[in-house]
Amino acid sequence: QVQLVASGGGVVQPGRSLRLSCAASGFTFSSYGMHWVRQAPGKGLEWVAVIPYDGSITFYSDSVKGRFTISRDNSKDTLYLQMDSLGVEDTGVYYCARQSTTANFDYWGQGTLVTVSS
Amino acid sequence: DIVMTQSPLSLSVTPGQPASISCRSTRSLLHSNRKTYLQWYLQKAGQPPRLLIYDVSERFSGVPERFSGSGSGTDFTLKISRVEAEDVGVYYCLQTLHLPFTFGPGTKVTIK
Numbered sequence: 053q054v055q056l057v058a059s060g061g062g063v064v065q066p067g068r069s070l071r072l073s074c075a076a077s078g079f080t081f082s083s084y085g086m087h088w089v090r091q092a093p094g095k096g097l098e099w100v101a102v103i104p105y106d107g108s109i110t111f112y113s114d115s116v117k118g119r120f121t122i123s124r125d126n127s128k129d130t131l132y133l134q135m136d137s138l139g140v141e142d143t144g145v146y147y148c149a150r151q152s153t154t155a156n157f158d159y160w161g162q163g164t165l166v167t168v169s170s
Numbered sequence: 171d172i173v174m175t176q177s178p179l180s181l182s183v184t185p186g187q188p189a190s191i192s193c194r195s196t197r198s199l200l201h202s203n204r205k206t207y208l209q210w211y212l213q214k215a216g217q218p219p220r221l222l223i224y225d226v227s228e229r230f231s232g233v234p235e236r237f238s239g240s241g242s243g244t245d246f247t248l249k250i251s252r253v254e255a256e257d258v259g260v261y262y263c264l265q266t267l268h269l270p271f272t273f274g275p276g277t278k279v280t281i282k
Contacts, residue, residue: 087271089219097211097219097262099271113270147218154225155266156209160218 054078054159058148061164066139074131074148074161082106082126085151088133091163092144101133102151115141138168172197172265174274183253184282191277193246193263200243200267207267210239210248213276214259222261223248255281 060072074086088100101112101122110122121134131148145165149157173196183189199208206226211219221230223239226246236251250257258281263274 096260096276097213097264097273099264099273102269102271111269151266152224154205154228155207156221156224156230157211157219157264157266158221158224158230160220163218 054150056148056150056159056161058146058161058164061146061166063167063169064138065170066168068138069134069136070138070166072133072135072146072148072164072166074133076129076131076150079150081124081129086122086124086131087149087151087157088120088122088131089147089149089157089160090142090144090166091147092141095144100146103131135166138166140168142166143168171270172199172268172272174263174265174272176261176263176274176277178277179275180278180280182280182282183250185255186252189250189253189257189279191248191261191263191279193241193248193274195244195246195265197268198243199265206242207265208239208241208246209264209266210237211262211264212257212259213262219262253279253281257281 055077057075085104087102103122119137123132145163147163148161150159152158175194177192199206210223213219227239238249260276
C-alpha cells in the first residue's frame with residue numbers, strides 16, 4: 053500500500069536550518085509530483101511547495117520562497133525539504149503529500165513537527 | 171492568489187441529520203480541459219488530512235456515499251446526507267488550479 057513517512061523535524065533556533073525527508077513506498081515514486089503542506093499549531097493547512105515527478109521545476113509559497121528548497125531523489129524514493137533561515141512563524145507540522153494524476157493530494161504522510169524557538 | 175472562503179466555520183450536527191459546508195473561491199476553478207480543480211479533505215484530530223472529494227463531485231476510493239460534492243465555477247458545497255459520529259473533524263476545501271494552491275480556512279464539525 054502507499055506509504056509516506058516524514059522525518060527530520062525537531063527543535064531548532066531561529067535563523068538555523070533543518071532538512072525534512074519523506075520516504076515513499078508502495079508506488080512508483082518517480083511517476084508522481086509531490087508536495088509539502090504545513091500546519092501551524094491550532095491553525096489551518098498551508099501549501100508550501102511542489103516538485104513534479106522528474107524534479108524539473110519547483111514552486112513555492114511566497115512565505116517560504118528563497119528560504120526553502122524542495123527536492124527529490126527518485127533513486128531513493130525520497131522527497132526532501134531543505135529549510136534555511138527558519139523563523140518562529142515556520143513552526144508547525146509538515147506533511148508530504150502525493151499529487152495524483154487528477155491534481156489532488158491523494159495520500160499524505162503522518163507529518164513531522166518543526167519547532168523554531170530560542 | 172486565489173482566496174478560498176468557507177462557511178460556516180463551525181457546525182454542530184445531530185447524528186443522522188444532514189450537514190452542508192460551503193466553499194467559495196475568488197476566481198473560477200474551471201480549467202480549459204473542462205475539469206474543475208476543487209477538492210475536499212477531512213482532518214481528524216491528530217491525523218493528516220485525507221481526501222474525500224476531488225473534481226468537485228468525485229468521491230475518492232473508500233469514501234462513504236453519504237459524502238457528496240457539488241458546485242461550479244466559484245461556488246461549491248460539501249454535503250453529508252446523514253452525519254455519523256466518525257465524521258467529526260475539520261473539513262477543508264482546496265483549489266489546485268492555480269499556484270500557489272490554497273486551502274479554505276476549515277470548517278470544524280462536531281456532534282451534538
